[in-house]
Amino acid sequence: MLKIGGRQMTVPIIQGGMGIGVSLGGLAGAVAACGGMGVISSANTGYAEPDFWQNHAEANRRTLRAEILRARQIAAGNGLVGVNIMVATRQYPEAVKTAVAAGADAIICGAGLPSDLPGLVSAASGEAEILLAPIVSGGKAARTICRLWDRRYNVTPDFVVIEGAEAGGHLGFKRDELLNGTALPLMEILVEVKTELAEYEQKYGREIPVFVAGGVYSGRDVAGYMQAGAAGAQIATRFIATEECDAADGYKQAMLAAKAEDVRIVQSPVGMPGRALNSPLFKRLDAEGRIKPESCVNCIVPCRPAETPYCISRALIAAVQGDWENGLFFCGSNVGRLNKIVSVAELMAEIMDELVAENEV
Ligand SMILES: Cc1cc2nc3c(=O)[nH]c(=O)nc-3n(C[C@H](O)[C@H](O)[C@H](O)COP(=O)(O)O)c2cc1C
8 A cells, every 4th residue: 555645556556647648537547446546648638629729728628627537437436546747738737727626636747847836736726635746857856846846835746756768758868868878777866866855755754755667567677666765656658558548549559569679769849859659750750851730739838830840749649549650659668568458457467466476575
């Protein structure tokens, strides 16, 4: 049993938020039903709504709320339901408000440091009863966020997710570090972050559980990180190959067909490098330099539509709908190990059996 704030998980696994539309209420609810934390990505949740391109803020608000309620219903009182919100999205403050109002258990923020998150939450709810966590990629970011939250709001993170260099989606490392393999290993970042958190654990008189992410595959991996002081792991790519994952079957099949050498580091309009499959979209971008956006919903703060090499929302929406030719298929570095689609319950049981066996050795 893992207690975080006033809440608890029976399984120390967070399913990483995956946008656009890869982790919605279906996947998150199934993970929570097994006692873990299922996480909905708030990124353009309304992508399939008929009014999305005309009225995208409202479509996202409506669907994010509906997906949180759907996850809760599937979870049937088990586990936790979180929302992953990218700081770099223009709807970040709005999504925080929606997550609080719909009764999510946790907000996990990545793609930027959520320096104002506690303020946004208390403005939304008066007294916040929701777990707050930043995603960091090193000790320095952990220190910065703890210091800011402590000084400005007199709070400390309820838990922290460390995302290492093997993760899928946007990565908090320099492109060169990713290409030449010089990014610090996850185990070393864990030690760094734990050291930075110690001061705040002491000040606030409680532990700040840390979850490691990026290339964590088996229960044995999870056990290794837990022995080094992690409370558990955040896993994403493995959850794409599940029956309950909210992406179209074409996304899942692309993951199953991928080999390690099909993965590449891509540049994203979010202004960070990312890890994805080397799909036809990138071959076209290599050849043509740019695919001019057809329309824009102004979703990413740092994106410049007039210059962006491609529209990331269109590319991610194509992917979640299974469109191999036009999609951007984010994945972690271990995608080549996926070989079948299983249910979330089977995957969670496999990881937990390995974890328990490893702890008994
Ligand atoms: C398809 C996909 C989409 C993702 N989207 C997001 C996202 O919207 N926000 C975020 O913070 N992280 C995102 N991530 C990162 C995951 O939440 C997770 O931390 C990471 O992929 C863990 O590594 P693993 O995939 O090797 O398990 C995404 C990852 C994948 C594979």
